[in-house]
């Protein structure tokens with residue numbers, strides 16, 4: 001009798017497996033094909049992940065000439081499949097259908113309906129330690145409640161109050177460059193690493209009101225978590241896998257425990273020392289800006305801080321890295337920007353919150369950098385119900401995958417010079433909403449965008465005023481997607497002091 005029962009159970013489990021791993025994906029594939037959407041064939045269980053990993057490895061195996069035609073390197077799967085199947089196509093991440101969209105109108109439609117017909121896709125549980133359960137990983141009511149509480153902390157008014165602290169940190173970095181250059185004419189700076197340290201210091205100050213040393217260990221730990229997260233994001237997650245005590249998971253648990261302990265200590269110090277402070281942590285803890293109910297629990301504050309540490313540092317530091325490389329390559333724009341900075345900040349004057357709106361050329365340079373090298377590279381959503389986007393019917397539980405790099409480099413949108421660095425295209429704001437979105441669009445738009453733009457302007461303005469720079473002969477162009485778009489072999493520039 002028991003044997004018979006086991007046989008029935010096994011048969012039912014096999015049928016369920018065949019149904020969800022073979023029948024449902026096959027039906028969905030047919031459904032899209034009938035609507036004219038093609039793509040690589042679904043392969044049971046892993047979908048097309050093996051091909052994606054192979055293409056990424058291949059792309060990253062060789063450097064490229066220093067131009068900005070980078071889609072084939074940072075989004076190799078999009079590059080190869082769109083050439084074969086058309087710009088809108090369907091591929092498979094495990095048994096999950098992934099509809100790739102690059103049409104600006106469709107993108108706008110999807111992103112403006114976030115939280116209504118679609119939402120962010122669930123993170124692979126193995127990547128949660130990096131993003132925590134902060135805003136990017138939250139959904140529904142919980143996300144809305146957190147977003148409401150946190151949004152005022154990033155208002156332009158609050159960010160402006162952090163400007164003197166930012167200026168102080170940049171000055172410290174530049175004094176160090178001065179010291180290193182000594183009597184020499186020029187010296188080589190690896191700006192990628194410099195800007196990661198600088199952004200980390202700025203975030204430590206603005207977020208925690210603490211000095212860099214206190215927060216430094218968190219950034220070191222997050223750097224290790226970034227590599228583990230990248231591996232996790234490119235592989236299909238097997239349910240329950242995160243509980244297996246294998247080498248990687250043990251490392252994940254240890255790093256997670258360490259981050260939370262450091263954060264708890266920092267929160268405790270902050271609570272004792274800066275009760276009335278304007279720093280981000282104090283604002284979250286006191287619930288000062290929260291008129292909508294109780295503030296966040298301590299574990300929730302830790303999760304949000306982890307997100308800000310990682311998201312805030314990573315994207316801004318990478319954007320600054322590409323901006324400096326682009327200006328090192330394009331001396332005419334470096335000179336134009338310098339003329340502007342000298343006009344706005346005369347003599348020894350340092351940038352202030354009031355002066356920032358006058359830095360229009362610097363602003364255009366940052367926007368063009370974020371077009372060519374959008375740090376996030378892609379935005380994902382998951383349909384919550386059956387929806388229609390453009391002329392396509394899309395079933396619930398489909399992933400929308402929006403490759404920013406592909407849209408930002410599309411010659412149909414930006415013209416034949418789409419791969420050229422030309423900040424002048426941002427004299428006027430872009431007219432087409434779904435064509436330019438380095439910070440996203442709609443309700444999930446980047447909460448830290450004011451901070452990022454202000455920080456980037458201050459850093460660039462201060463560097464340009466004090467130093468001129470060219471690309472170092474040791475620089476190798478190899479933009480790579482590792483959670484964000486970054487230079488695979490660092491970003492070396494030769495820096496010269498300007499004597500006025």
Ligand code: HEM
Nearest residue numbers: 135136308311312315316319376438439440444446448452
């Ligand atoms: C140049 C710098 C930055 C870029 C390009 C950038 C880009 C983005 C993008 C594309 C999104 C996703 C939007 C979506 O899914 O639709 C996002 C979300 C987010 N960003 Fe940023 N970001 C930057 C800097 C920052 C900074 C400085 C912080 C905080 C200190 C931050 C915190 C966040 C958070 C918390 C979210 C999630 C928002 C939510 O889901 O409600 N980012 N960012």
